[in-house]
Structures are given as structure tokens and as C-alpha cells.
Amino acid sequence: MPAPLAITLGDPAGIGPEAILGAWARLRAEGRAPQAFVVGGPALLRACVERLGIDCPIVPIAEPAEAVFASAAGLPVLAGLDGLPTPGCPSQAGARLALASLQWGVRFALSGLAAGLVTAPIAKSALADIGWNYPGQTEFLADACGRPYRDAVMMLAGPSLRTVPLTVHVALAEVPGLISAELITHKARIVAEGLRRDFNIVAPRLAIAALNPHAGENGQFGDEDARIIAPAVAALQAEGIAAVGPVPGDALFTPRARHGYDAALCMYHDQALIPIKALDFDEGVNVTLGLPIIRTSPDHGTAFDIAGKGLADPGAMAAAIRLAAGMAQARGIS
Template structure:
């Protein structure tokens, strides 16, 4: 397998092209997959035919993928939606063929893809799962600059809060726990991962006074998994799970819904958070932010999370080998 990471371009009207130019020479061997015309003027880039081709030190290696239209910072063009989708699929083909060690994806804009190409997936995570053969996956957000680390996995992801109680089933929660447990062993080299599980209700239901999900089925599910040998604590009150002494007691936290997981990590490590898709047959990371149309093209984009995501992709690939 070629050690180089593939960095996909994401939405060209966002901060992705600017970030790609800024992180060239960051110490991680990667190749940018996208249209070089979308890169900031003056970017030092070198065209390559295959991911492993050599390039001058400090120059951005570019696997060219031409788009229909130029990029207008802050204004997504529907004509480029197909290009964004095709780049993701091409990156998966490359890594599945052993032509790259991992994928790091720059942010996409789901609305732009839906309007321009009828994109049928809630986000990157679900589309990558489809490309990998409709495998079950989980989305992990991991800190890189705080200790103990904060690693969170929402059991339900991109759905309205009103739909969470119906979507959070014993099967959904068990799948998130098992995928996380396996990934902590295989990709993070933690032989006996400790997993904490948050309740869905305030105070984890407080004995049924604030909700019964914890006592009716979450607690019994965790008891069964503990009986199999998994190291699990919970269901725990989510509001006391994320200060440093609490984080020291587990390696990953399973949360009931999107904001329950993402608010703590974005508070603790806003610039250094990394999005990781667990359960795929390849490694995929992404910076933990969006397209930032409001600052696209201004030069203000912070590359910290992109560097963290590239570094984590490289290190996870090395650990897997």
C-alpha cells in the first residue's frame, strides 16, 4: 500500500482549496484530489498521475479532477456538485485499491449537493458507507489538543431532535457500541477499550422520574454487553461526563444524539477536533468544521483541524499496518 493520504477537495466555493494550499508542507505526505484551478492564486502545486508519484519538497501534489465551473468563494455553483461527489468516489476507489493509505475529506455542503446533483445522503459519513458496500458505520469526533482526549460517538446523527427517541433503539445503540469497541482495538491500538454510554434523558432518567429509556432498555442492554466482557459504564448523566477527571475513566463516549456528542468536543477542542468514520474498510478522517462560506477566499481559514485530520489519518494507517 502507498503511504500517501488522499485529501479530497470538498466544496470548491468553501475554504477547502485555501486549506489545501495552507497545509502543503505540514509534515504529512498527502495528495490533493480536485481541480487545481480552484486553488488560491500563486499556490505552488505539482501535477501527478498516480498518488505515489514524487513531487518537490513543499509543493502540493495534485491528482487532477476537472470540474465543470470555476469556483466563486462563498457562492456554490450547482454545476460543480457532480464533481464534488465524483471526487469522493474516486478517492474511495484509490484507497480500496491500495493506491493510498487513507482518505482525509475537506468539507462539503449538503444543500449545494442536493440542489445541484440530487445528493441522496445526509452527509459524507453516509455516502462513504454506501461506497464501501453499505456497511454499518459510526461517526467519531476526536480531540487532538486536550488531555485526557475527548472521543465521542453519537448513536444517531443527522436527524431532527424530535426523531431521536424513535431512532435510538436497542439495535442502534448496540451497533454504535460494537463498532466503536472494534475500532478502538483495530485503529487506536487499545486492547481493552473502556466505553462510557450517556443516557438520553436529563440525569440519565433519574430512576425513571425524568424518563424511562435508561431503566427500561439502555441499562439492560449494557448489562448484557458487560456480560460478554466489554468494559462499559453507564447509562451516565451526560452533563457530568466530559470534565477532565470523567474523561480519564473512559476511552470513548457513546452519546444519544448529535449535539449531546458534539457540543462538548467543540467546546474543549474547537480548532483541533477530527471527524473519523468508524466501521469502514479504510481510514477516513475530516476536519471538524464546515465550508465556512462567510470567510471563503479571504485567507482567514484556520488550517489547525485539517493538519490534525491529516496527521490522524497518517498515524491510524501506520497503526493498522
């Protein structure tokens, strides 16, 4: 019997719970709901169903394996881990629930009891209040999997674009000092392998973004593109990886350019996230490459301001669930 996907609750004060319910209801209505279960919160989710009128029956289960059979009746939810719904009002109790759901979810994925992990949004500040010391869920998962942070590569994937920020949560002023040929080649190899393993792309094509306007304009606007990025691209090409660059950022995301690569590696956070959110906001998925487990997440935050109001679009969560199921199938574990 194939293992189900594990879906974590995220912060219960955010839109995670209603996004999970809405996504599951949508996928089930479309006949596309994969085998999955939510890691905790049966009473919390049932209260959310009643408050928002979402057509998603909650089926408590005692262990992940029960999800395969329970899904015929509704959304399987692991019992024994629960809390109160507090939409828009983050708390330490909610942060503890979010963390416990994440911790159990990664254990299930590492043990093979879950085929992969879909994580709902967390509030880093709320988690910091209870001792959380990670920049985000990606770094936590790398640590839990026994991998260095640099091996956990964030890729944003949507219907029309895939992007990878080579530097993530750092000040823009720090980016030039963090970019190196070794960083580019290391992460590019992980991306290429991830595209082969999880997306069935036999010969991945990578576009490497420039750092400076016009790729430095022969040194007029900085020398990092010629000194660091171009040699890294040449090294990747010598290894047999189909890489091009440095490509100026203002040309990299045009419709014609996007047809020429399978993923774009960007030098900093906003260079990667602005285009994916502009093109695929409601279907953008955060995928973690380089780990032994599958992990996806909707590419949006907790949105406390609209939580509990029935305004959250479940499209990104549905896309994250679908993509995790597709990755599991590509790996032959579903």
C-alpha cells in the same frame, strides 16, 4: 512503496481548498507532512495559493503513485479534474467537482492506491441540486464500500475527547423512538474494534451517556435509561467490553470523568458535538469507523461566509491529515 493518503477538495466555494493548503504548509514546516495528494483541482488550488499568499507549491501528478516522489517539491495534486475558484459562491459546477473528487478518492482508497481518505467539507444543499440523495459523506462512503449505513459510525476525535453520536441528523423529538439496546450494543462493538484497530487501544473503555436528565431519576424523567440503556451496558459488559453507564450528560464531560473512558457514546447529535466543539474546535476530527477504508474529515463545515478571505483556521484539516496517517500506520498500510 507505501500508498499516499487521498485528500478530497470539498466544495470549492467553501474553505476546504484553503484549509488543505494551509494544513499542508503547516505540516510541511513542522516536518510532519505525510505522503498525500489532493484529488483534483491543480489550477483551482494554484489560484488560491496566489490569492491568499499561502506557501504551498502545487505539483500536478497523473496518478496517485507519483505523489510519493512529487511531495518533495510541494503538494501533489491529481490533474485532469479541475474547476474555477468561486469563494463564497456555491454552484452546481462546484458541486459536481466536489462529488467527482469524492468519488475518485473513495475508489483510490478501496483499490489500495490510497492508504486512506481525508475529506474536505461539502455543501449538502448544493449537492442535492445535482441529484445527491445522501444525508452526508459518511452515508455515501458506506454505500460506496458496500456497507449498511448503520455500520458507518461517526466518531469525533480531539486531543482531549472522543464522542460518538448514536443518532445523527434527526429531529430531537425522534431520538427516544430510535434508541434501542440493539443500536447501542451494535455501535459500541464497532467503536471498540475501531479503537483497537486504528488507535492501538488494547482494552477500550466506553462511557454510555444517559438520555434523560439525571439518567431518568428512577423514572421521574423518563424510563429509557433504565429500560433500554442500562440493559445494553450490561450486555456489553457480559461480552467483555469495558462499558459504563448510563452516565448523566451533565457529568459525562467533566475533566475527571474524561480520564475514565476512551470514547463516549451519546444518544443524539448535539450531546456528542457540543462538548467536542467546545473543547477541541480547531483540532476536532470526524472519523468514520466500521468501514474497510480509513476516512477522516475536519469537524467543521464549508463556512462560505469566510471563504477566500484568509480567515480559515487550517488546524482541524491538519489534525485530520495527521490522524489518517496515524490510523494507516496502526493498520500497517503506511
